[in-house]
Amino acid sequence: MTAGPATGRPTEDAGYRARREAEVRHLTGGLTGELDDWVLAAQGKGPFEKHQSQIESVVRVVSGALRRLQELPPAEHEQRAPELVLDLHHLWDFFRTKLLARHIPRYKTFLDAADELAWAVYDPVRNAVQDRSGLKEPPLVFLNQHPVPFAAPRGSDFEDLLPAGKQRTLGGRRASKYLPFPLIGVPWSAGHHLPALLVVAHETGHHIEDDFALTEPLRTRLAEQSGLTQEGIARWEGWLGETFADVCATLACGEAYVWALTDMLTAAGQTVGTGNDTYPPLRTRLLVCRAALATGPGSTTAGLPPLGSPQPGDTEAEAVVAALTGEGFTGLGGATLGSLIGLRRADGLDEAVDRLLTGLWSRRGDVTGVLAAATLAFVRSPRSYDEHDVGDLALTEVLSLVPDGARATPAPDSAPAQRDDTAGRELLELLMSVE
Incomplete structure (x- = not known):
């Protein structure tokens, strides 16, 4: 290039346009090729076949954005494609790194087992759904820097989970408005202590509530069947999500979850009376677990962590658990939670x-x-x-x-594909709107 006489800017040489067009082809083709490779790796006997539905879902989102990119007028496409492809790489990397960690043997064993625990709790509920179009991709467990486990629901904004600083592209963080499948984050340190793995059952309980539309039925049961005062109902409504997740984990893992929960919260500095508007006090959570244990066959509360002397209000936990679990759920074919995920034998x-x-x-x-x-x-x-x-x-x-084979099969219609393609196109529109 040479400097232009009036502006001082370089003047395009004769070959720049061809080079630019080729560069854009390389960038878009490279991401498309990588996505194709991941889909292939998730097929039967591939290294990621257990994650087939998850990989195909996120690939559809990114591919939908790429297709929308290709539809831009040629001049705009040439100008904006490199930056937009980089943004898409940034978002795709959010999922790619979580999957690639499973190539490292030490982490693979833990993560594979964690995924299987989540699946063991999630799948029976998924299979009980009457509307077969409600079949959804299962949660994906990943290790991260957060000190406590957490659940990121399907469809949520995952901006806070994206890396910041130099890894941030122009619009990537602000475009993170669609999480195609649920995530369960656990601390890196948990990968070296098996009892910490049981919190995955708790986080899966959050996804069961979200994915299968149980929040309103649970609120109705609390209000109409618990027998609590209005003040008590209001207090427990704030605790409802955590209470339901504790019930799920206790039903699935029995008294082992109660011990794991007690150790985790004690190590975090929680005392018997510690709590807030979202999390019940430790004592109350343990009472919830004991009440859930009492609903399972062959279960006993003997030998559990001590609670000390009875306190006023102790009976509330038992009343709440009975209200939440005593009857089957219409959306789950009338099945009770215990019949679906209760620990056998x-x-x-x-x-x-x-x-x-x-x-x-x-x-x-x-x-x-x-x-x-x-x-x-x-x-x-x-x-x-x-x-x-x-x-x-x-x-x-x-x-x-x-067993061999994919962990989850897709829904029997094109609803997930349409959902993800639409999300991908909306994603690119959002990226293009970021200044």
Whole structure:
């Protein structure tokens, strides 16, 4: 290029236009090719076949944005494509990095087991949905820097989860308005302590409430069936999401979840009376768990973390849990929560714990049972747990239970594809509007 006589700007040489057009083709074609590679990797026998529905969903979103990009007038396409493709890479990287972590053996084992726990809790509810178009992609577990576990719901704005600073593109963060499948974030440190894995069952409970439209039925039950005063109903309504998630995790993992929850909250500095408008006090959460345990066959509250002397209001937790779980849900074919996700053969956990503490597989045959037994083994004897590598032993056993094939099959119509394609096109429009 040479300097123009009036502006001082470089003058285009004869070959610039062809080079620019080729550059744009390379950038858009490169992202398209990578997305195709990921779809292939999620097919049968591929390294990510368990994540087929999740990968296909997010690929449809990004591909929809790329198709909208290709529809721009040639001059605008040439000018804006590089920046917009970089924004799409930034958003796609949010999902790509979470999947690529599963290529690292140490993290793969933990994350695969965590995904299976989430699936074991989520899938029975998913299968009970009467409207088959309601079949949805399952949650994806990932390790992150947040000190406490959290659930990011489907369709939410995930801007706060994106990296900031130098990794931020012009509009990428402000365009993060659509999360195509639910996420469960757990701290990096949790990957080295198996009992911490049970919080995945709690976070999955949040996704069950969100994905299967249970919030209003739960509120109605609280108001009409708990027998609480208006003041009590108002207080528990604020706690409803966390209470339901604790109930789900307790039903799925039994008393093991109660111990895991107690240790986690105690380590975080919570006392028996600590709570706020969203989270019940620790004592109340433990009472909720005890009430949920009492609804399961073969379960017992003996040997659970101590609660101390009875307190006024203790009976509220039992009344609330009975209201939330006593009847089936219309949208779930009339099934009760306990019948769908309740821990089977809870009375057989002691034998499984004994086996694990001698270095043998639990022989449970169910993901939640193996992880519950391993957690109870840690509670019973941390020393023997470490001597026999019970954590690694249980993770290996869990993965041996995983069948071949994709974890979730798509809904029987094109609704998810249309949803994701529309979201992708809206995504590009939003990116283009960012100044």
